[in-house]
Amino acid sequence: MTSSLHTGSVLRRPFLDALLAALTQRLGTRVTTAQAVRDHHGRDESSYDPQAPDAVVFARSTEEVAFIAALCAQHGVPLIPYGSGSSLEGHLLAVHGGLCVDLSEMNQIVAIHPEDLTATVQAGVTRKALNEHLRDTGLFFPIDPGADASLGGMAATRASGTNAVRYGAMRENVLALTVVLADGRTIKTGTRARKSSAGYDLTRLFVGSEGTLGLITEVTVRLYPQPENLSVATCTFPTMTAAVQTVIETIQMGVPLSRIEFVDALAIRGLNAHAKLSMAEAPTLFFEFQGSPSAIEEQIAVVRELADGHGASGFEWANRPEDRNRLWAARHDALYALLQLRPGAKAITTDVCVPISQLAACVTETGADIAASGLMCPIVGHVGDGNFHVLMLIDPDSEEERERAEALNHRIVRRALAMDGTCTGEHGIGLHKMGFLIEEHGDAAIDVMRSIKHALDPGNLMNPGKIFSFTA
Incomplete structure (x- = not known):
């Protein structure tokens, strides 16, 4: 029954109709097959084309979710959980159809x-x-x-x-x-x-x-x-390598910063335009210091000395809450800001993470790869923990650009793996990085993961088609 459902056979519709009838009897209008709702729940922030579920149900309690899952198991219908739709690797796409369970009304x-x-x-x-x-x-x-x-x-x-x-x-x-x-x-x-x-x-x-x-x-x-006091600073560097080397030395010195963010010159251009800022278009670090006033002064002194040793300039401070919030809001909105660097483009993202000692080499070599690719690819990163992101802005109608971007992504990820890093620091695997997961962990580890999946979800109903294939 399950395999017939997943291959889209004519048996699928009766199973789905029976499920929807049972759900509607209990949940009423919170069960819908409206096309607009399905389309909304069949897309995320990835570069993949939308793939809509067959229906959407809005749950309000654990008991309702348990009822929904039991019915889906009975009828062999896949389940895809939905929170706010902000994932980046195709996690939400209904690649096998099925029922999207929207949990946004579980907000207590x-x-x-x-x-x-x-x-x-x-x-x-x-x-x-x-x-x-x-x-x-x-x-x-x-x-x-x-x-x-x-x-x-x-x-x-x-x-x-x-x-x-x-x-x-x-x-x-x-x-x-x-x-x-x-x-x-x-x-x-x-x-x-x-x-x-x-x-x-x-x-x-x-x-x-x-x-x-x-x-x-x-x-x-x-x-x-909540932190006793906060102080935020930005400074620019002559090269990406100089900026990242400052980060490495800051971490190795044990300076207890709460945030260290890297933004390259191209990304600064996008943030300036989107957030109406006027930062110099150069490799930039964002620092956030917290603690007592004396502790913050000590942290600042150490970081300034390290940064000056790598040619830093243009230290600027945001001590008022409204200035700090504006700066961090600009950083958090980076995805949308950077998309505006090339209107109409789609972003293929990658987010490798490496040991801090390997970060400068990884970022520098990635910059060289980007230059050789001919693509517009801003870099931002949570570099304090060795994690950075590359957004490859491509024409969604150009298969040639997509191929170039994926080739670039392969080089970036394989470099990170060779440095004893990971293919994804925080975005997850979803659809986009399934092959890299095998390269990172090896067949034996994937077999263990697959065994856990088989034990907990023998019908392959829970968000099927993500992380790894159900069968070897």
């Missing part, structure tokens, strides 16, 4: 425990909504992938962001999950305790699973005290 803050520095939220709560709720508590949630992503989606893709150099990524900040499995069973992974030696670490199994093992419906995360 379940519990805040300020004395324990934890929060439990439904999967559809966004990071901005959580921080707005926390604003008067003196606490905040630091993971900021740029887009106002849902916490369920951030857990599913193991998201990161500008604060990762100080606070880590989602992997380090998720304590527990509530997950609905492919057969409709609900499990809880972990507790609010800060550590445990009890059994397999199921929380880490589902963090980064991209919806292929289960649907995350609740997330318990770590919170942190």
Whole structure:
């Protein structure tokens, strides 16, 4: 039954009709096959053409998600979870059709425990909504992938962001999950305790699973005290290598910065135009310092000395909250700003991460590859943890440009792997990097992953076609 459904046989429609009838009986108008809604849920921020699901259902509770999953298992219909639609590697595309489960209405803050520095939220709560709720508590949630992503989606893709150099990524900040499995069973992974030696670490199994093992419906995360003081600075460098070498030395010196971001000259042009800024078009570092006034002064002194040693100039400070917010908003909106460098273009993105000692060589050699490609490819990066992004802006109607961009992507990723890095620092695998996952981990490791998938989802119903093939 399942294989017939996935190959699009004439058996598919009766199974889907039976499922939709059962769902509508309980959930009413929150089940829809309207084309506009399906189209909206069949696209993300990747360069792939949209692939719409057969229907969309809006869930409001874990119990409803469990009901939906059990019915899909009964009828052999795939499930694709949907949070805010901000993923970059084709995670949301319904490559086998099926039912999209939109979790955005699961937007309740379940519990805040300020004395324990934890929060439990439904999967559809966004990071901005959580921080707005926390604003008067003196606490905040630091993971900021740029887009106002849902916490369920951030857990599913193991998201990161500008604060990762100080606070880590989602992997380090998720304590527990509530997950609905492919057969409709609900499990809880972990507790609010800060550590445990009890059994397999199921929380880490589902963090980064991209919806292929289960649907995350609740997330318990770590919170942190809001910084006492903040100071933000930018400075420019004569070359990318000089900027990145400054980052390496800053990290190796143990300076406890909260953010270190790199933006190349082309990307600065895009940010200036989009955010009405006037930064010099040169390789640039964004620094954020936090702590007591004396601690910040000490950090600044060390960083300035290191930066000056690599030819830095034009230090500019943003100490007022409105100036800091404007600067970071420009950085977070980089994807949309950089797309405007070539109106009508699509962006093929890559986001490798390497050990910090290899970062300068990786970025410099990538710059040479970009120059040789003839493509417009700005670079930005969370370089404090060795992660950078290349946006390859291509004409969506030019197959030749797409081929050049993919060839460039292959060179960038394989260089990172050769440096003992990873094919993706935070975007995930989705559709785009399935082949690279095999190169990174090897066939034996992929077989282990596939065995876990078979054990938890034997019908291949949970976001099928993503991360790796179901069969060898």
